[in-house]
Amino acid sequence: MCGIIGCVGRDAETLDVLLSGLDSLEYRGYDSAGVALANGSVAVEKREGELGHLKNAVAAGGDTSDLRGPAGIGHTRWSTHGPPSDENAHPHTDCAGEVAVVHNGIIENYDELKADLLDAGHEFDSDTDSEVVPHLVEDALADGATPEEAFRAAVARLEGSYALAAVFGDSEAILATREGSPLVLGVADNAAYLASDVPAFLEYTDRVVYLDDGEFARLESGSWTVTDREGRLLEKSVSRVEWDAEQTAKSGYDHYMLKEIHEQPQALRKCLRGRVDELTGTVDVDALAGLAAESVQFVACGTSYHAALFGAQSLREAGVPAQAFLASEYATSPPPVSDGTLVVGITQSGETADTLSALREAKNRGVETLAMTNVVGSTASRECDRTLFIRAGPEIGVAATKTFSSQVVACNLLSASLAEQGDARDVVEALRDLPGQVQEILDSSRAEQVAERFVYSEGYFFIGRGHHHPVALEGALKMKEITYEHAEGFPAGELKHGPLALVTSETPVFAVVTGRGEKATKTIGNVKEVEARDAPVVAVTDGVSEVERYADAVLEIPETHPRVAPVLANVQLQLVAYFVAKQLGRSIDKPRNLAKSVTVE
Ligand code: F6R
Numbered sequence: 001m002c003g004i005i006g007c008v009g010r011d012a013e014t015l016d017v018l019l020s021g022l023d024s025l026e027y028r029g030y031d032s033a034g035v036a037l038a039n040g041s042v043a044v045e046k047r048e049g050e051l052g053h054l055k056n057a058v059a060a061g062g063d064t065s066d067l068r069g070p071a072g073i074g075h076t077r078w079s080t081h082g083p084p085s086d087e088n089a090h091p092h093t094d095c096a097g098e099v100a101v102v103h104n105g106i107i108e109n110y111d112e113l114k115a116d117l118l119d120a121g122h123e124f125d126s127d128t129d130s131e132v133v134p135h136l137v138e139d140a141l142a143d144g145a146t147p148e149e150a151f152r153a154a155v156a157r158l159e160g161s162y163a164l165a166a167v168f169g170d171s172e173a174i175l176a177t178r179e180g181s182p183l184v185l186g187v188a189d190n191a192a193y194l195a196s197d198v199p200a201f202l203e204y205t206d207r208v209v210y211l212d213d214g215e216f217a218r219l220e221s222g223s224w225t226v227t228d229r230e231g232r233l234l235e236k237s238v239s240r241v242e243w244d245a246e247q248t249a250k251s252g253y254d255h256y257m258l259k260e261i262h263e264q265p266q267a268l269r270k271c272l273r274g275r276v277d278e279l280t281g282t283v284d285v286d287a288l289a290g291l292a293a294e295s296v297q298f299v300a301c302g303t304s305y306h307a308a309l310f311g312a313q314s315l316r317e318a319g320v321p322a323q324a325f326l327a328s329e330y331a332t333s334p335p336p337v338s339d340g341t342l343v344v345g346i347t348q349s350g351e352t353a354d355t356l357s358a359l360r361e362a363k364n365r366g367v368e369t370l371a372m373t374n375v376v377g378s379t380a381s382r383e384c385d386r387t388l389f390i391r392a393g394p395e396i397g398v399a400a401t402k403t404f405s406s407q408v409v410a411c412n413l414l415s416a417s418l419a420e421q422g423d424a425r426d427v428v429e430a431l432r433d434l435p436g437q438v439q440e441i442l443d444s445s446r447a448e449q450v451a452e453r454f455v456y457s458e459g460y461f462f463i464g465r466g467h468h469h470p471v472a473l474e475g476a477l478k479m480k481e482i483t484y485e486h487a488e489g490f491p492a493g494e495l496k497h498g499p500l501a502l503v504t505s506e507t508p509v510f511a512v513v514t515g516r517g518e519k520a521t522k523t524i525g526n527v528k529e530v531e532a533r534d535a536p537v538v539a540v541t542d543g544v545s546e547v548e549r550y551a552d553a554v555l556e557i558p559e560t561h562p563r564v565a566p567v568l569a570n571v572q573l574q575l576v577a578y579f580v581a582k583q584l585g586r587s588i589d590k591p592r593n594l595a596k597s598v599t600v601e
Contacts, residue, residue, distance in 0.1 A: 001595040002090075002104040003028045003076040004183065005200045006165045006174045009191030009221035015058065015067050018074035021193075021200040022051055024248065027256070027396040028196065029595030030076030032089035036100030038167040039069030044100055046089035051076070070172050070221060073165045075102035078595050081110070082127025091167075092131040094138035095123055098169045099147070101137070103130035104196060105161035105181040106600055113157060133164060148218065151175045152231070155216075161353070161600070165194060174219040178211050181599050182351045182379060185209040185217055185224060187238060192219040197597070198241050198377075199248040199394060206244070209236045210377040239377065248394045255588045257397035257482070261574050262442055265435040267402045268567075270391040271409045278432050281425025283416040287388045293368070293418055294340025296322040299330050299358035301598070303400040303477060304346040304407060306470040311346065311411030313467060314563050318419035328601065330358035334365070341367045344414070348395060348403040349597040350378020357601060359384060372410050374403050388414065397589045398596045399482050401574050404474060405567045409434070412563055430561035434568075437558040441571050450538055450553050451579030454508045461503065461535075462489040462573070463526055464512035465519045471512050471566045475573035481591050482581040492526040505534035510573065512540045513547040514557070514565040520545035527551070538576075540569045 003025030007017040018035045033054045034046025043066040047053040061067060075090035082088040091100035107113070110129035113136065118124070122135045136154035137147075145153060147168040155164065161180030168175075176183060176194050186193035186201035186208055193201035194217065198208060209226065211217055215234065216227045226236045253259035275285045296315050298308035308324035315322035323335065327345070337343075343362035347355045350373035359369050359380060371380035371387045374395065381387040390406035409431060416424040454460070460479050464472035469491045476489030490499055492511070503509065509530045513523045527537055527550050539551035542559040555576070557568040581588050 001028055001078045001597050001599045003030065003196045003200065004073070004102050004104055004163055004165055004194065006073040006176065006194040006219065007191065007201070008071040008172065008174050008219045011070050012068070014069060014072040017204070018072050019055060019058070020203070021195060022074050022076055024199045025076050025196060026051060026590060027398060027596050028076065029078050029398060029590065031079055031084035032077045032086070033075065034089045034091055035067065035072060035074040036091035036093070036167055037067050037069040037072035038169055038171065039066065041169040042093060042097055042100045042167060043067045044091055044093060046086060046091065048084045048086050048089060071167050071174050073100065073102050073167050073174060080106060080600060081129045087126045088128050090130060092126060092128065092134050094134040096138060098141065099134045099137045099166055101130065101134045101164060101166045103133060104163040104599060107132060107158050107162060108160035109158070133158070134166070137166065147171050147173070148175060152216065163196060172220060176211070176217045176219070177215065179213045180353070183211045184377060185211065185219065187224055190222050192224045194219060198243065199396070202241065202243060202248060203245045206241050207238050208241055208377065209238055210382065212382065241376065243394050248396060254582070255397065257399055257401060257578055257588050260395055260397050260402045261571065261578065263393065264402045264405050264571065265439045265442070267392040267406050268409055268435045268438065270393070271406045272431055275413055276428045276431060278428060281428045283413050283424055283428065285388065285413050285417055287386050288414065288417045291342070291386070291417065292340070293320065293342035294338065295342070296320055296418070297335060297337070297341060297343045297362070298322065298324040298346060299327040299343060299355055299362070300324070300346040301327050301352055301354050303404050303474060304348060304355070306474040306477070307404055307407035307411060308346050309470040309473070310408050310467060310566060311344070311414065314411055314415040315418065318415040320415070320418050325358070327352070327354040327358040331361045334361060337362070337365055337367045342370060343367055344370045344372055345380050345384065346372045346407055347380050348374045348400055350375040350380035351597050351599055353599050353601045356380060356383070372407060374406070398591055398594050399478055404570060405438070408567050426561055427563055430564040433560065434564055437560060437568055438571055440558055441568060445555065445572060445575050447555060447572055447575030448579045450555060451576050451583060453553065454536065454538070455580050455583045457485070457508050458504065458506040459486040459488070459502065461499065461507055461509040462487070462512070463492040463495055463509060463523065465492045465523050467562055467566045468512040468514070468569060471570050471573065474570055475510055475577070478574055478577040479580065481594060482577055482586055482588050483584055484586060484592070485580070492523045495526055496529060500529065500533065503530050503533045503535045505536070508536040508538055510538045510540060510576070511547065511551070512569045513545050514542045514569065515562055516544050520547070523547070524550065540572050
């Protein structure tokens with residue numbers, strides 16, 4: 001979703017820093033981009049479409065371009081109000097071209113603000129809600145306010161969610177604020193940066209300051225300040241981010257997604273480090289110390305919701321009543337809570353608006369909240385009572401891969417911590433072997449051949465029972481989001497209650513079956529049902545149940561504990577989706593219409 005970058009103090013390099021920051025924010029999803037630099041006046045360039053369009057336009061300006069100056073802001077826009085176009089791209093300016101503003105989020109009262117501004121004679125160039133901001137600033141400047149006073153006055157009139165940054169023609173400062181949308185400052189000796197996400201400036205500094213809602217930042221060459229709504233100076237701490245620029249590069253892989261799939265062994269080791277004691281078979285997670293929940297409600301979206309389904313199931317098995325809710329539905333009919341309820345928000349980014357809003361709903365109802373997230377300093381981590389970091393490292397590909405695996409492992413840690421009586425030893429042993437087993441799959445997977453065989457299918461179905469139900473859903477989600485082909489996942493038993501009508505010889509069915517026992521036997525029964533309809537079956541299996549006897553192709557996984565097997569099965573499905581998408585020539589890291597971080601509800 002929209003990305004903001006700002007930079008002050010880099011003089012002749014400002015434009016390059018902004019463009020490279022926009023490159024790093026591409027993964028969030030966007031459909032237009034632009035920059036504005038302040039140098040006596042404000043110079044703006046913006047273009048619909050890929051960043052390349054903006055870069056070509058900038059290059060066309062050549063040496064005579066007025067896109068120069070010590071302070072600048074840039075933006076990648078993901079359309080909400082008005083279609084993608086040059087006019088709707090940010091930055092937006094006032095009538096006089098004295099101030100340029102970039103905005104993430106939604107200004108809910110823009111209709112009424114715009115009507116007032118039009119009445120007062122302002123002229124608008126775009127359909128966006130964002131453009132009201134520079135015009136409000138212009139009004140305040142006309143009344144004699146300083147740039148900072150004018151910015152604050154404009155912000156005071158806004159309702160909704162926003163991260164905003166502004167540059168002024170006659171000032172060398174960048175002013176910024178946030179309310180419900182992410183914004184982080186990067187500080188260095190002679191320069192300062194701001195962005196929606198750390199990778200945008202990580203090349204230049206690893207020292208960051210997280211802005212909170214309602215705070216205002218002023219960035220100048222060599223100095224920065226943060227103040228509250230009333231203008232009082234705040235003491236903000238400077239944190240060091242552990243990620244480095246190398247982690248956010250493709251490092252020789254064709255796509256971030258493939259790189260991130262291959263990073264899973266390392267990510268899982270990090271998730272487990274210092275949290276499990278292999279000798280005693282116990283789990284000891286600082287973030288969960290003293291936690292004694294009587295019941296757990298998970299809230300999450302998309303892939304994180306699939307991890308939540310797994311988490312709820314594994315907690316129930318550990319004797320703790322637990323349910324998973326789609327975050328966007330949680331508030332519509334909130335489930336009963338009691339003093340002992342824990343609400344867990346699973347969110348890779350920690351910025352997903354639906355999940356944040358469900359967590360806030362839980363807080364309002366007075367229950368304890370836990371964020372399970374990948375991003376240090378994210379809104380979820382700052383708003384929840386506790387945070388369990390999944391430590392997967394930066395995930396740039398829009399499709400979540402390594403973070404799902406780490407979320408499933410973190411859910412195992414949570415259920416082992418809350419379990420009334422422990423079978424944690426078995427799980428801990430299995431978790432210890434997990435990174436090596438994922439590596440085995442990465443080294444030997446036949447997913448590429450399976451993808452070649454089924455690439456021109458009419459659709460793809462995924463089935464699994466119990467812990468493999470979330471894997472079936474996740475396998476289908478991955479397939480549809482990066483291949484643009486129809487794919488659906490079901491609990492295996494549901495297939496015959498409707499979806500079977502869609503199963504033909506042109507629709508391969510991926511069946512996840514591990515271990516032995518009733519679940520495996522019943523799923524094999526479902527496999528036979530689809531086989532009888534001539535559908536090709538791809539078994540994702542550890543070979544224990546011998547489901548491969550009924551399969552047209554097999555993706556093998558090592559044998560492990562049932563609560564760990566979903567991670568292994570899912571790696572094979574990630575690879576199949578990746579290779580199908582690659583053969584179809586899709587935009588794997590940035591699928592159409594999707595954004596990495598969905599900051600609007
Ligand atoms: C799918 C995907 C999305 C996210 C969802 C929640 O590959 O990435 O479905 O899982 O938008 O995002 P987070 O986890 O950041 O809250």
